[in-house]
Amino acid sequence: MKFLCSASPMNGGLSNEMFKSLLEEAGIPSLIRNEYLSVAAGEVPFVPPELWILNDEDYDRAKEIVNVWQNAEVETHDPWVCPGCNETIEGQFTSCWKCGKERPTITGDTGQIDR
Numbered sequence: 001m002k003f004l005c006s007a008s009p010m011n012g013g014l015s016n017e018m019f020k021s022l023l024e025e026a027g028i029p030s031l032i033r034n035e036y037l038s039v040a041a042g043e044v045p046f047v048p049p050e051l052w053i054l055n056d057e058d059y060d061r062a063k064e065i066v067n068v069w070q071n072a073e074v075e076t077h078d079p080w081v082c083p084g085c086n087e088t089i090e091g092q093f094t095s096c097w098k099c100g101k102e103r104p105t106i107t108g109d110t111g112q113i114d115r
Helices: 016-025 056-071
Strands: 002-006 030-033 050-053 105-107 112-114
Touching (some): 002 056, 016 050, 050 056
Antiparallel strands (some): 002 050, 030 050
């Protein structure tokens, strides 16, 4: 069993549960240690939950999965105006919340908008 990571600002504050789910999808068994230790009362110092890989031979693949996810670039889009109702829509949405029309796509090298 090998330590993989703990939820912290260093990994974007992402939860161990999310990483555990990614690993389960890849068939890599893991467990979260110290998950409930933070609820202990008294003089117990805070110990962050830790994600551990159960099989040592899965460690390199697990580390790669976590690294790819942490270093992935986030695709962003500018706000757009719906061609159906002229509503301004935030860039992350692909269809208009008001009328349901799809976001226009830009084609080829010309920068022309398909409607």
